[in-house]
Amino acid sequence: MPTSVVLFTADLRLHDHPPLRAALEGGHEVVPLFVRDSGIADPFRGAPNRLAFLDDCLRDLDAGLRSRGGRLVVRSGDVVEEVCKAVTEADADDVHMAADVSAYAHLRERRLRSALEAEGRRLHVHDTVTTAVAPGAVTPASSDHFAVFTPYYRQWSGRRLRDTLGAPRAVRVPAGVGSEELPSRSAAGVSPGLAEGGETLGRKRLAAWLRSGVAAYEDRHDDMAGDATSRLSPFLHFGTLSPVEVVHRVRRVGGPGAEAFVRQVAWRDFHRQVLAARTDAATADYRTKHDRWRSARTAREDVEAWRAGRTGYPVVDAAMRQLRHEGWMHNRARLLTASFLAKTLYVDWRIGARHFLDLLVDGDIANNQLNWQWVAGTGTDTRPNRVLNPLTQGKRHDPDGAYVRRWVPELADIEGGAVHEPWKLSGRDRSAAAGYPDPVVDLAEGLARFRRARGRE
Numbered sequence: 001m002p003t004s005v006v007l008f009t010a011d012l013r014l015h016d017h018p019p020l021r022a023a024l025e026g027g028h029e030v031v032p033l034f035v036r037d038s039g040i041a042d043p044f045r046g047a048p049n050r051l052a053f054l055d056d057c058l059r060d061l062d063a064g065l066r067s068r069g070g071r072l073v074v075r076s077g078d079v080v081e082e083v084c085k086a087v088t089e090a091d092a093d094d095v096h097m098a099a100d101v102s103a104y105a106h107l108r109e110r111r112l113r114s115a116l117e118a119e120g121r122r123l124h125v126h127d128t129v130t131t132a133v134a135p136g137a138v139t140p141a142s143s144d145h146f147a148v149f150t151p152y153y154r155q156w157s158g159r160r161l162r163d164t165l166g167a168p169r170a171v172r173v174p175a176g177v178g179s180e181e182l183p184s185r186s187a188a189g190v191s192p193g194l195a196e197g198g199e200t201l202g203r204k205r206l207a208a209w210l211r212s213g214v215a216a217y218e219d220r221h222d223d224m225a226g227d228a229t230s231r232l233s234p235f236l237h238f239g240t241l242s243p244v245e246v247v248h249r250v251r252r253v254g255g256p257g258a259e260a261f262v263r264q265v266a267w268r269d270f271h272r273q274v275l276a277a278r279t280d281a282a283t284a285d286y287r288t289k290h291d292r293w294r295s296a297r298t299a300r301e302d303v304e305a306w307r308a309g310r311t312g313y314p315v316v317d318a319a320m321r322q323l324r325h326e327g328w329m330h331n332r333a334r335l336l337t338a339s340f341l342a343k344t345l346y347v348d349w350r351i352g353a354r355h356f357l358d359l360l361v362d363g364d365i366a367n368n369q370l371n372w373q374w375v376a377g378t379g380t381d382t383r384p385n386r387v388l389n390p391l392t393q394g395k396r397h398d399p400d401g402a403y404v405r406r407w408v409p410e411l412a413d414i415e416g417g418a419v420h421e422p423w424k425l426s427g428r429d430r431s432a433a434a435g436y437p438d439p440v441v442d443l444a445e446g447l448a449r450f451r452r453a454r455g456r457e
Helices: 018-027 048-066 079-090 103-118 149-158 199-212 214-220 233-237 243-253 256-277 300-308 314-326 331-344 349-359 365-376 390-397 402-407 416-420 427-432 443-453
Strands: 003-008 029-037 073-077 094-098 122-126
Touching (some): 003 079, 018 029, 018 122, 029 079, 103 122, 149 256, 199 214, 300 349, 314 349, 314 390, 331 349, 390 416, 402 416
């Protein structure tokens, strides 16, 4: 019987999976393969939260395959070597996988294609598995990618998405293809509030979001205390949810909330098409401002205060503590904490991006790095010198201080919006805030330093 290998990467699902559907055509047997790839080097591997979530996803994928008569084959090592071994063991003719955009993904694809062709085998790479619209599918007349989101979004919105594919009813895996044991969820270094992963939970969360969350999204997505975002980003990052299916289902709900949410999915695709065209943007300025950033050494105390949630600015500290506890952070909080580090403290954006990647369960090279660049003013923001004031942001998006009190217990007894400026408290309120640090920098001084560095003064 003809046999194909499906190499799972960031697409750990059975629903709406074009590589798996193509591999099963004609009644083929299939080797569903996941490789713990030893070739993925620092600084982008080894984050405990993502590894724990990945373990959940692999076990859930295996359970879904077993319910259909199959199983997941897990290997560790060099991805090209392990795929070729599985191809030989199964006597497979074809390998199917999803397209990806990073420099490493491009290298992996080239190496794999060359190795397979040398053995007379074929590699099929499928678009729109991890994106709704493929990178390069929409381009401006004068470039290979869009550098500004709004014109990209106009074209993106006009694209007809492919139809959603159902999950297979049966998957037959050939005998004789060995697998490692499935991993148990890693525990060391994992954030105590980390969510569980897997396609089953992702689909349940999506269904609940469509019923009771998306309609209010436009009005509430910046409400930090209300926690009114979808929290679907980890499931999209690991591909346990299909962005194509998500967009189709959200659009069926309709309304301003659905439109605003789909726009966020488009931002995800936008960053991927930027990185696909400029793979060096993962580590280098997309548009340099010739910054002479403070380094981790010269700004050591400020960087440590930021990481620990001890900057003296309550909304910044609340967000950083949420990140450490949950391995996740509200999107508005990501923007303001990044602006505080890169612009108010004038610290190299790569230091903050690495810290986020160390902890975020949805830590994603395209979104994380390019969002950091957007905030730092070295990326695609058309207003590169804007600075988000943490006091203004806190009062606007956490007006009653509920988000701060949730994550900063030193300030739990301070009522109302006064919690955002504890240094102004007096008497009993000041005593209640004992143990909370003074601000690490005066905001006006931080702004003046940044403006001088950018030649704005």
